[in-house]
Amino acid sequence: MKKKFAAGTAIGALCAAIAPAPALAQSSVTLYGVVDEAIAFVNNQNGHSNTYFRQGNLYSSRVGLRGSEQLSSTLSVIFDLQEGFDPSTGKQSSPGLAFNRQSFVGLQDTRLGTVTLGRQYTPYYQLVGALGPVGFLTGATGAHPGDIDGLDTTIRANSSVVYTSPSLYGFKVSGQYGFGGVPGSMQSGSTISAALRYDGGPVSVAAGYLRMNNIGGAAKLDPDASAAYGSSAVNQGYVSARAVQHIAAAADYTLGKIVFGVNYSNVQYLPGSHSLFTDTAIFNTYGAFARYSFNTAFDVAGAYSYTHASEGNGIDDSARYHQISLKEDYHLSKRTTLYALQAWQHAGGRTLGAAGAGDIIDAAPVVGDSQNATPSTTSSQFVAMFGLAVAF
Template identity: 60%
Template sequence: MSRTRQCRRPAAMAAGMLIAGAASAQTSVSLYGMVDDAITYVNNQNGAKNIYLRQGNLYASKWGLRGREDLGGGTAAIFDLQAGFDLNTGAASSAGLLFNRLSFVGLQHSSAGTLTLGRQYTPYYSFVGPLTGSNFLTGATGAHPGDIDGLDTTIRINNSVVYTTPAYAGLQASFMYALAGIAGSTGKGSTLSGALRYDNGPVSLGAAYLRLNNAARTAGFDPTSTGSFGTSVLNQGYVSARAIEQWAAAGTYTFGNLLVGANYSNVRYEPGANSIFANTAVFNTIGVLGVYKLTPVFDVGAGYSYTTASRANGISDSARYHQFSLREYYHLSKRTTLYALQAYQHANGQTLGKNGAGNIVAASPAVGDSQNLTGSSTSGQFVGMVGMAVVF
């Protein structure tokens, strides 16, 4: 081998290492997650009190991989894969779904916005949910009863395309459409959502719309539909709906160490040929909340919500739900938090049981989204939790 060629090889290797180093500097992949568990007391779950461990109260227990590659010109490729799990058993939170919470890929541009494809949250949740009790008081005890309006992330959409604009003078918009892929009937099983968000100093406002269409192959909400939602004692008589339509608006204002907020939602269950109820059922909810930072490491929050259902499907005394929520946080560090949660809900009136029309039952309280199908056998339910959460 010539002396010249011997000299060129180290030079070529050095150049290759520089190129690889530059490429890696423009690409980032991070592992992240949260773990959360609490000792929980419920005074009445389907007729009996219970003390047990419940995970995912302050934060849902999960892990994920998030990546970004700079493509130049202000454009980046992004992806996010997120899996939920039960901290107390180690089991996946959804059988058969590895990345059950999120799995998407897309492009992001500094001035053109972000386009993503995959399994994602709706703009309805992403823009309004963080301004409600689900965020500031935790969904476990602060979400509206039974998470009836899906503002605590129980709604995730498969096969979805989401476009989100950059923020202009504090105003931002986001739109989603999800394709069910049913040959000859593109509308069945699809999902549509749009939302607006405004953030300016101490003010944050959000408004959003969501429509979940049933693939309508069964009497329930067909699993081939792109959307999924939480079932509770509030809505179990209406899960066979042809479509579910939701509107929501929320806002917060910060005065120094005090944040106050108000929110409203409207949920409609529309019957179809395969539904086991006949008339559109409507749930309206209003809520107020406040959070006060007592010290840099300790803050408290409180909230109230009132949910009322329409008189339909033979119901003359419509269901009504009053919920009071409290929470206390002590931050051991930026990543580790000790917390306590307390909530009480009172229910009146009637709703439909799981058998639909004709199955009129007394409304049962179900605090937040922690007791969706473990409602109280009496008109009141209390839930208390003491727990710990770590972010990594």
């Protein structure tokens, strides 16, 4: 359940618009959410096949409160508090974080746009991710290996301010700065993101940038600093980077019942004095997808991606990943969907293990972002899921 808000502007300009017409003030609060559960089969998780329940495959299971108060004819205060949970157990998706998915407040003006403050998705994801495979398939099996490029919902920036412009001739821009909160260092733990998107008729095109600066420790990017960043067997040898930089572009074209799309991403792990590796590690991913809607109730989609890592850090046969993802879904109603997912990934070459430089291991397949903690011990991994998602 995604809703597009009118875009944003500078805080000062928005505040200046508050004065008129207090009599127009209206407020609303909406309880919303999704419950998504599936039976999943994986042919190899750390050496063993597994059949199990898994939540959040088509849509992440979540519950939230979203509200607004109208301050003038054009200006409103908005907020969104959103928590993820596992319907199999009732547990929080992120223990200790009551609103792990998003928690922000802001000002929204229909002429000038929106400024929001809090824990939020990045413009990189919001404007570019929706045009990638995740927007038309799902992150569980459609995200690029281990969600290496953050085009799924893995990355959220804490203590951040986001500005999103209104749409002008089909163009929309957005920028974000996340404060690291480290005394004496504005850069440590900070996040910077920006994106541009164009929507015109059957064509949509977007490009985005994201940089996450480490707080300084050697272990990994600190999830308690600005950006919460996931790791897997794909990138585990490089998460001690002083900074991670993402650049991505995506485009799609709608022709009747068919949607075609292509995407590209470049991810760089930049080493520092505390890093466990010495050479910049680069992952380039190329992808394509298509979706066909038979009618308003049933559609199918498929995607292919190829990810290739750079050489260096003692590796001369760099890691590479081929992934094929499929999705079929049937809408029983506007809110209820039956779905099936299948994905296969093959990995080759070598990469760094969790110990960094010197720990050279075979690249392990990690389908989408559903198997980040459970890579295959062979050169391929197959995942299939059948589930039900209900939105409210």
